[in-house]
Amino acid sequence: MEHTHLRFRSTLSRTKPESIRNREAACPFCDRENLTDILGEEGPILWLKNKYPVLENTYPTVIIETDQCDEELSGYAKEHLHSLFRFGIHKWLEMEESGEFQSVLFFKNHGPYSGGSIHHAHMQIIGLDHYDYVQHIQDRDFVGVLIDRKQGVECNLSTYPRIGFYEFNVILTDLQQIPDLADYVQMLVHYTLHHFRGCSSYNLFFYRLDGRILVKVVPRYVTSPLYVGYGIPQVPNNLEEVVKDIQTRYVLHS
Numbered sequence: 541m542e543h544t545h546l547r548f549r550s551t552l553s554r555t556k557p558e559s560i561r562n563r564e565a566a567c568p569f570c571d572r573e574n575l576t577d578i579l580g581e582e583g584p585i586l587w588l589k590n591k592y593p594v595l596e597n598t599y600p601t602v603i604i605e606t607d608q609c610d611e612e613l614s615g616y617a618k619e620h621l622h623s624l625f626r627f628g629i630h631k632w633l634e635m636e637e638s639g640e641f642q643s644v645l646f647f648k649n650h651g652p653y654s655g656g657s658i659h660h661a662h663m664q665i666i667g668l669d670h671y672d673y674v675q676h677i678q679d680r681d682f683v684g685v686l687i688d689r690k691q692g693v694e695c696n697l698s699t700y701p702r703i704g705f706y707e708f709n710v711i712l713t714d715l716q717q718i719p720d721l722a723d724y725v726q727m728l729v730h731y732t733l734h735h736f737r738g739c740s741s742y743n744l745f746f747y748r749l750d751g752r753i754l755v756k757v758v759p760r761y762v763t764s765p766l767y768v769g770y771g772i773p774q775v776p777n778n779l780e781e782v783v784k785d786i787q788t789r790y791v792l793h794s
């Protein structure tokens with residue numbers, strides 16, 4: 541059978557805790573004493589097996605980013621931010637290089653429109669037994685209007701978003717520059733949550749392509765019907781204006 545879809549365990553999924561919409565629910569990631577299957581840790585950062593393997597033929601893991609339930613990536617101190625990105629990227633690459641998986645996903649959900657279910661800040665690394673995510677990725681997914689660039693790393697706003705409307709990209713060509721990549725991602729997440737159309741949700745997606753590490757920062761709203769029904773992505777006609785706004789708020793002052 542050709543692997544076009546990942547199979548989702550619907551019944552198991554219903555038993556998963558939910559603390560994004562239900563903020564009264566007990567937080568499983570604050571209950572550190574009862575967390576099991578720990579794979580690694582560094583200070584308050586904890587990497588463990590996901591208790592709810594909702595996708596068949598995968599090895600799902602979670603990075604709990606902090607021991608503070610209400611902390612969020614855009615507010616992290618630089619030192620913590622850099623440790624988190626170094627830790628996460630290295631664990632992801634380790635899993636890729638283990639040869640046990642056809643490919644390995646690394647991503648983050650935040651907020652009610654992100655597809656996430658736990659409020660406490662976390663990322664996910666998921667090994668896929670029979671699926672290569674790169675088959676759906678193209679170079680032009682990361683082409684865009686330049687926001688800023690430093691040695692070995694740049695960020696832009698997509699000219700050919702995969703779905704639409706706004707998709708920010710951070711492109712790393714030199715693995716030594718992970719802290720700069722983290723700073724750009726933090727800037728774009730801060731912009732998304734604090735200065736962008738009342739947005740409360742975003743995803744981060746990490747990709748490895750041609751020796752580069754690429755990250756998409758995607759503000760999330762309800763998905764466009766033209767995409768759901770027809771697969772037509774849309775691109776806004778004011779990309780330059782958004783880029784200027786970010787440059788004015790962040791880049792020109794730094």
Ligand SMILES: [Zn+2]
Binds near residue numbers: 568569570608610660
């Ligand atoms: Zn918590």
